[in-house]
Amino acid sequence: MERASNSEGAGSGSKPVPAVEELESVVIRFVGDSGDGMQLTGAEFTRAAALGGNDLATYPDFPAEIRAPAGSLAGVSGFQLQFASGAIFTAGDAPDVLVVMNPAALKTNLAALEPGGMLLLDAGAFKPKNLELAGYEQSPLDDGSLANYRLVSVDFSKQVATALQGSGLSTKEVQRTRNFFVLGLLFWLYQRPTKPEIDAIRRRFVRRAEIADANIKVFEIGYHFGETAELFQTRYRVPSAKLAKGHYRNVTGNEATALGIVAAGQLAGRPVFYASYPITPASEILHNLAGLVRYGVTVFQAEDEIAAVTSAIGASFGGSIAVTGTSGPGFVLKQEGIGLAVATELPLVIINVQRAGPSTGMPTKPEQADLLLTLFGRNSESPVAVLAPATPVECFEMTIEAVRLATEHMCPVVLLSDGSLANGSEPWLLPDLAELKPMRLVYRTDPEGFAPYLRNPETLARPWALPGTPGLEHRIGGLEKEDVSGSVSYDPINHEHMVRTRQAKVDRIARGLPPAEVFGGEEGGLLLVGWGGTYGALHEATRTLRAEGCAVSHLHLRYLNPLQSNVGEILKAFEQVLVAELNCGQLSMLLRDRFLVDAKRLNKVQGQPFQVREIVSAARALLPKGVLRELRA
């Protein structure tokens, strides 16, 4: 502000107008203390990008602690966002702009910024105490260590203190508004309209008008600061993307999952039951559904994950669409219950939002290491169907698909999401309601010829016979049953028959699945194979390599059990197969065993998503040296 008033001819029109540069895409990473509101700032900027018609993807990366000691390295929370005028599939490998709220955030994130990248930081936070907490002996602002970056250093603290003088807010409350200052600055830098944001702040703080006023004031001051402070020679424009026509909203994977659960009930015209015990990063599904109970969803916060899964089984017995959601450690607790659903052949959807482990591990960090647990983590032969959405938006349709398969085939279906899908967001082209197929959930009512394990000859599903139906009184349970009659049986031949029948029932799901699709060529060269939340990185890597002329294709599996019928064929049509996963090689192990293909592995277990460049370089290493293969059409 001082600078502005000092500059000559501060009157309107005489200031040098910064040039405007057009960019295809920008990656911004916001980092600060958990208390600095980085997730909110990121989400607000995301909204602006979405409303501006950009394609976008986000990756929040926060600590498990709610409030680690202020200023500590453990307390750093981050939110990365890529927005673009073309199609994008990830939140970006590295930030173009790093917004830093304190020294600890600089310390933990600077390595991600490429030389020449913009570093926008709050100089006011670089005080001796914060520097010490971050382990800096000398301020990096003074020792020349930031010389390689485009440093924009502003004292946010002082700016907001001046702006809110006499507002009646406490010093702490005033300092809490710093994130809106920087948001304002970025709105100016990227030429975003302020009005929708101001409205959003009002809505958000509707119960605390004085806080809303303060945030709005600071947001506007930040915006004008960009204009007047002459910190930037250039403003940027990221034109809107050529997105398909239609209605859009922004969703995270967890939101889409919750919406999918409700939608399944609407499409089936049946009640939904969701039981869960809070756990990161699955709790948002519970929170979202708790607000949607008017849609005929009964939400039950159980005493633990065992009660969550078993109460869901009880509801399923009663005819509800029963869903239980959790993450790794809770998923382990559910296994005995899932086994009960396998044995009693009741429909059940189990959502596991995977996180980095083992044990408590790194609750807020993504990993894909529960695949083998899902398939084999119960006693005896206990097959379940397994699905994995590839993007936050896909969580919606795959959740509905899980319900459809569970109820049609009378078996448990596990949906494997992960922390990056759960919290990551992207624009969602809302489906045409007419395209959402109604679901037919059939309950048995006819006592004539009824037996609890009488099977549909095609699917092998047993009838769903609900208590309350006259004439169908029967008993089910975890003891082995004689097929058809459902009587308790220890007969050896019957047991083998039942084991194989339960397996065949899951295998037959494949008959109704669409064939797997490959992006790129149909054969030859290298096939990248992945599943779940790594889709964006694998897809972008494939496009990059293909643009360079490399014969690389991408197969992303949404159905992990059963696999779609053509998966083996696809694998065999390529000279090389590289399976990329955020684990130590679980899918590759399955594919090697099943199809005897010499699948190579790319594995990462850092609690971080793949970067596009990591995949590109691993793929390059497998491609014949010096030769860029011609693309086969």
Next chain:
Amino acid sequence: MSMEPISLTRRDFVSKEAVRWCPGCGDYAILAQMQRVMPELGVAREKIVFISGIGCASRFPYYMNTYGFHTIHGRAPAVATGLRLARPDLSVWVVTGDGDALSIGGNHLIQTLRRNLDIKILLFNNRVYGLTKGQFSPTAQKGMRTKSSPDGTVARPFHTLALALGAEATFVARTVDTEVQHLQEMIRRMANHKGTSLLEIYQNCPVFNDGAFEDLKDRKLKSDHLLVLEQGQTLRYGAKQERVIKLNPMEARLFAGKVGEDDGGVEVVHNERAADPTLATLLSRLEGPEFPTPIGVLRAVEEPTFEEQTHALAEAQRTRLGKGSLGELLFGGERWDVS
């Protein structure tokens, strides 16, 4: 519920499955009384569901010709919770053992009692793990020698009903497998209770813990060892009703005295409907040899159930915001259009 009067008999509740308890097991008597009382309750057979965990006791649902679900060890109250929440039209019963309910499933039991869903829980307490062939259970008397405690157990047992009252269960009662009439009456009472009811049934396991409740069964000893609770009555027992449980008001404890004797104690009148569970808790802790064992209803109070409150909240949300539609669900939030 069906509107027509339902006329069923005991036989209607007998399933075709062969009963597989050991000869002389107390479970037979309980099954027989249940099958006898069920027809009186006026509930259509298809509306009745028996849910159990794992154990000898938990085989019970196979023998009742109603809907039944033999689940996994300790989890029956949780399965029942899901069913009851989803289907408030059903009459939901849980059958469980002392190990099932108080060891592996302890948390589900107390949480269910705390929530007060309309679920009727029959806890068959034989003070031993029957199905796994005789290890001590959480209700085994201290020092009990079993295969897994050859030198005797060291921990004290749970007072099952004190635990239930600690969770402020709205219906808490006890009976003995051989007290046929009393057992029937308790089943009727819990059938009519709205909320979670817990009935502890002392059940003899002739194979692994024979005679555990002998004092309560022996014709001669019984009158001195059983205190039959009745609403509005004092706590008298003994062959001639000459003995009585009194309250020492200064120390807030119960003691065993004689009727008419001036011992500083006061005779209390049993009130199962007392809002405060304190006196019921004192009763729940009485045990031999110093005290008689109370049987009957210790507590029966009316409180709103979990399911009616849960569904009322959903209904209130519907009244406030409408019942919702797929279109509203997807398009209702903040969105933008590309044209």
